[in-house]
Structure formats: C-alpha cells, structure tokens
Amino acid sequence: MNAADDRDLAARAVRLGGAAALARFGTALAVADKGSGADPVTLADREAEAAVAGLLRAERPGDGLLGEEGTASAGDGRRRWLVDGLDGTTNFVAGLPHWCVAVGLEEDGEAEAAAVFDPLRGELFAGARGAGFQGPDAPAGPPGRLVATFLHPRKQTPAEAGALAERLMAARISPRMGGSGTLDLAWLAAGRLDGWVQPSVDPWDWIPGRALVEAAGGVCVMHDSWHIAARSPAFAHELAGIVT
Numbered sequence: 001m002n003a004a005d006d007r008d009l010a011a012r013a014v015r016l017g018g019a020a021a022l023a024r025f026g027t028a029l030a031v032a033d034k035g036s037g038a039d040p041v042t043l044a045d046r047e048a049e050a051a052v053a054g055l056l057r058a059e060r061p062g063d064g065l066l067g068e069e070g071t072a073s074a075g076d077g078r079r080r081w082l083v084d085g086l087d088g089t090t091n092f093v094a095g096l097p098h099w100c101v102a103v104g105l106e107e108d109g110e111a112e113a114a115a116v117f118d119p120l121r122g123e124l125f126a127g128a129r130g131a132g133f134q135g136p137d138a139p140a141g142p143p144g145r146l147v148a149t150f151l152h153p154r155k156q157t158p159a160e161a162g163a164l165a166e167r168l169m170a171a172r173i174s175p176r177m178g179g180s181g182t183l184d185l186a187w188l189a190a191g192r193l194d195g196w197v198q199p200s201v202d203p204w205d206w207i208p209g210r211a212l213v214e215a216a217g218g219v220c221v222m223h224d225s226w227h228i229a230a231r232s233p234a235f236a237h238e239l240a241g242i243v244t
Helices: 003-024 043-059 089-094 158-170 181-189 207-215 233-243
Strands: 064-067 079-087 100-107 110-118 123-128 132-134 146-148 174-176 195-199 219-223 226-230
Touching: 003 043, 003 079, 003 100, 003 110, 003 123, 043 064, 043 079, 043 089, 043 100, 079 089, 079 181, 079 207, 100 181, 100 207, 110 181, 110 207, 123 181, 123 207, 132 207, 146 181, 158 174, 158 233, 181 195, 181 207, 181 226, 195 233, 207 219, 207 226, 219 233, 226 233
Parallel strands: 064 079, 146 174, 146 195
Antiparallel strands: 079 100, 100 110, 110 123, 123 132, 195 226, 219 226
8 A cells, every 4th residue: 555545545535524514514503512612513523524434444444543523443553544524613613714624644653644625615635755745736935934823722821822922923923823723734735834833732633734744845843742834944943942
C-alpha cells in the first residue's frame, strides 16, 4: 500500500463525510456540549464521522481508527486513522461558512497522509509524505505574517490568551481565528496563511493538517504544549520563540 493510495482513500472518505454533514447544514439540530461549555456536538458530527469510519474500516481493516466522537479500534498498532467528522461545529451550528471534514493517517507516530474537505466551497486538500500536496490553486501569497490561532477556555485562561495576542501583534504578526483549526492548516498548506499556533491540540485536530502542511513543503513542530506550523523553518522557529 503506497502513500498515494492512502491519500486517495482519505480524499474519498472526507467527501463521504462532507456529504453527510452538508445534508444537515442549515437544519434544526439539537446541540449537546462535551463538558467545557465551548465544545458543541451535533448529529451532523456523528453522522459524518460514521460515514468516514465505515469506508476506512472496509478498505483498511487492519488499521487503527480514532474519531473525535468516539469511534475507536486498535488495529495493529503501527497505522492509525484520525477522523474529525466536523471540525468547526460552532461555526456549523451558527451557519458560518468555515468548517470542514478531516482524515489523517499516522504511521509509527508520523503524519503520513491526509485529506480535508470544505463542502461549502467544494475545496479538497489532500497530501501524503513523498506523494506531494493537491489543493486549490495558490493565490499570489499572503504578505508573510498571517498566523491562524484559536482561543479556547479548555486550553487557555483569558490572561494567557491576551498575552498571546499581544506577543503576536508586537512581532508584527496579524492573527486570524477562523474557528476551524484544521481548515486553517489546509489553507496554510495551500499558501493562504503563513503560520498556525495552538496549545494542547487533540490528535484529530493536528495530524490531518500536519500531513498536508508537510506534504506541501511546510514545517510542523511541537514546542512544550504548543503545536506550530509554518511555511518555512525560519518562521516556525520565530513562532516558537513568540508563543513560549
């Protein structure tokens, strides 16, 4: 099984999940919370995850599987698929057009392949180690200092979030917060952003985007509790110094 096959499977899986989520977009949905007061979950999250997991189990029965909404199987221990059936649930519920479906493959602890699908725009981002990145045509390029981040009460105190914003702005960095970290990472891979920083990131929110960024030639590092992605090693190093 090669990297391109895994990438293509991930792409098919996110399209299935995207169709399931899109069918629920704009409809009345009961919204539950996972406990923090800022982690909503809906039927759309669960149906999209089930659609993705069903395909992965059928085509890679020996692989492990871990989904944000509880899908789990151990597999052989070397390969594990990370599934986020709906990243950006708050946006989804509010009708905001910034959410996605994501699948990433981790092998021996490394991000190997992934796909991210934005159903509203019809944009697919896919990549794999050694097989390159595929996505929408890149724009002329951002000015070099656009960095996506996310403020969340489970991860940061208000004081910590304020300090982060101050440090980024003092470094002449323009922060962006779209509300779907994985879609932001896909945009970074496609050349729409320059960097990405978040603390204490769950694996389904990191592995898919990391695989895309690295397949596109970018850099992903973990520094203390921080997860950092950038278009260049120099900017990744600069961001590590800013956030810690």
